[in-house]
Amino acid sequence: MNVENASTEVLTQLYRVASRSKIASSFVSYIMLINITCFELSNTTHRLQAKMRNSNSSSLHVAMFPWFAFGHFIPYLHLSNKLAEKGHKVSFLLPKGAQPKLEQLNQYPNLLQFFPLVVSHVDGMPPGAETASDVPQPLHSLLAIAFDQTRDQVEAILRAIKADVVFHDMGHWIPALAHQIGIKSIYYAAVSAAANAHLAKEVSKEMTVEELIEVPPGYPSSKVRFKAEEAAIVTILPEIFGIGLSFQDRIITAMKDSDVIAFRTYREIEGPFCDYIAQHFGKPVMLTGPSLPETNATQLEDKWANWLSNFEPSSVVFCSFGSQIALQKGEFQELVLGFELSGQPFLVALTPPDGCITIEEALPEGFHERIQGRGLVYGGWVPQELLLSHSSVGCFVNHCGYGTMWESLLSDCQIVLIPRLGDQILNTRLMVEELEVAVEVQKGENREISKENLSKAIKMVMDKDNEIAGLLKRNHAKLKNILSNRDLQEEYINNFIEGLQDLVK
Template sequence: MSKPDSSKLHIAMFPWVAYGHFIPFLHLSNKLVQKGHKISFLLPKGVQPKLENMNQYPNLIQFFPLVLPHVDGLPPGAETTSVVLGSQTKYLAFAVDQTRDQVDSIFKVLKPDVVVYDFWFWIPDLARQLGITPICYVVISSMTMGLNTKIVTKETTVEEVMELPPGYPSSAVRLKDEEAAIMLFKAMDFGSGLSFQQRLRTTLIESDAIVFRTCREIEGPFLDYVAKGFGKSVLLTGPCLPETKTEQLDEKWVSWLSQFESNSVVFCSFGSEGMMQKDEFQEMVLGFESCGLPFLVALKPPQGCSTVEEALPEGFEERVKGRGLVYGGWVPQELLLHHPNIGCFVNHCGYGTMWEFLLADCQIVLIPRIGDQILNTRLMVNELKIGVEVERGKNRRVSKESVSEAIKFVMDKDNETANVLRANRAKLKQALSNRDLQEEYINSFIQALQDLVKK
């Protein structure tokens, strides 16, 4: 068998228009360029400046900006999910679908060997017409994707969604009724006359192979289930996180964290897209106040507020002064997770965030909000047993008491269950941190791409 880098590939990348997709596609691009391959990265025009600092090889990874047409229902200039409401996402998908001619023109000039894409159901047809191999790169868990072997339509009931597909590898991910109701969004219109699930299934079924950003050590049985369910080769990139960064945590964060003891600070972040209602936001921060531990909470201002400060409960800042900080701007999440004084991470269990905390040393508290986050949480809590999920009350509301209790539970050094969670996570981190493991996955992935191109 030839070495993985014996034949150089030109690979086009075309992710869904969300930062939770741009970033893992760029991480994979950096890994492939390290091995001598060339990358052409398609993305909306306004996104390029925000990703350039993550491009470790600007001479070898070239961005190709797309101009998205205006579509009724979208705010002017909207290019990513971070600036639209959930109900507007279908218009965003439709806008990108209208760039097919731009993509066709770019590909005719570039002539890449492979296009790695997600969610663009029309890419396989366009690619094959130009002799390009289409590969679908999935940046959510295979456990979540396995549930899409079951068709969801507008006639599907909540009870039917709660039933796992035949042969599904685990009953530990079974959804509660209110969570199953959320999954009915798959039947909703998602632009270009397709439902969300129709778009997703077409994307998978028409590809030459399905690639997951994961490893068998985490999701083995689910990967086999997807391969069988969709009748496709499943390839793996491994965790595909960037190398240990040389950049240091900004002095303002180092200075603030240094006031506290090792493993004592509770850090909370819900990613770039999670926006709360004001009452929900206030309940959340009151939970951090009542846990009694130092905390750093990084949340976007809730709906109707321009800053987090104006949304805080009355007297909150005075009561937590010197112990707690609520910050409304962007924070370097990955660097913060590796600071020795961070002892607990409260998050939404988005798939990208999940990989970051799997390689950190802090305790994990999860508050999932939407579909795949709920399933990722089941994987972490029920299958791998490395964290806890905050209990929700009526109408899926999260109370300050449930937030506080979950934090105190995992941070109690005398709690036997909390120590088991800590030990399980440490063991998993050790396996995933093995540099040879990532190297083996990326080499095998490249070899598989080369074999597909030769067919």
């Protein structure tokens, strides 16, 4: 057993003891130092090798502390892999229960080390809850309390590992802590610059609908904005998130107090929004590029490849909302009926709706028999990137989460969007109104999606003779040609690393 594996085993055993005996967090922080010390010893050789690979630049040690949600862990981990690829060391802080689910995404275990945190229970949260996936949306403020209660552990780790810089997003207290320790802090956003820029306007509960949806003064777009029927989404900003701090104040404090604000974007897509944020907050803004993982060389499994091979090129509609979005049963049924109504072959990958254990029990009556051979609704994980690159897939219906937005831009598919959360709505307006590469499904008065409107959007983009569909396809192709240049991402990540090295000098 090598030093690194031994240290992990020792830490695991100590965690078990600490958990059973309810040992104070100060002792939990102490036992972490065993892991930290062993990790430092095991990485001496790796640091020397990294320096040799980067003889013209200094090797960095970066700490990552994202919000406790997989939509934040994953982009932070993607960037961590990019940094480790260049020979830089990364220490990744996360709840101990989340680590096993992310291990397979660690491409450089010799340089990228996880440091698990003990997440304390807060009254009102489900037992054992550690991440946003474990906690219903209305209770996320309680998760923020648990998140903030890891501060002593985070401080102990940061002081011990002697990182050069710490990346964070929802930890509003991280910049002050980093300053005390003598390291730099970077606010690294998991959402788009276009969405973050809306925080330049302070929101209060007393605002009218018109005031709530008004863009901030000087905001660089009149199109990337909320509609009147979406005003309620904006009202979450002034709500308490944790103890004594609103959601918007938490993020604004994290941004204002950090040394640098960073986004995983290209100037070619969000340049004006990045400039606006730099001017408003008075901070340098650095860009990493989307930092998506390299395309896996593995082939699509036979069960998917064989099914897709039954259809004409660019004829299949693929839909995915990600594993974190659970629909109500009525919403789910209306959605799948919309795919049926479109007349196109379709592959829908959704988690079972609330109240249902399996996809089969959630399907409308007679649905399976009607669409047999033409449609497939699947409730498990699917290889989204490989499916999007298959020649038979011609349309991608999604929620326009930030990572999915980039995946759709880098595909050849027509794009149909059904946003649900606030940042997804603003991403959608960017894609539909500014870039003109996608179409948004029209919603009803209560923001519901009807099968008729979904079918209408799909039919429109899949109609080769439709003028709007042709415009979207041409605009998308032009953007993809720019964004798919591997040298572009390489240039962004190299410039970002140079910026980090200048920051910590």
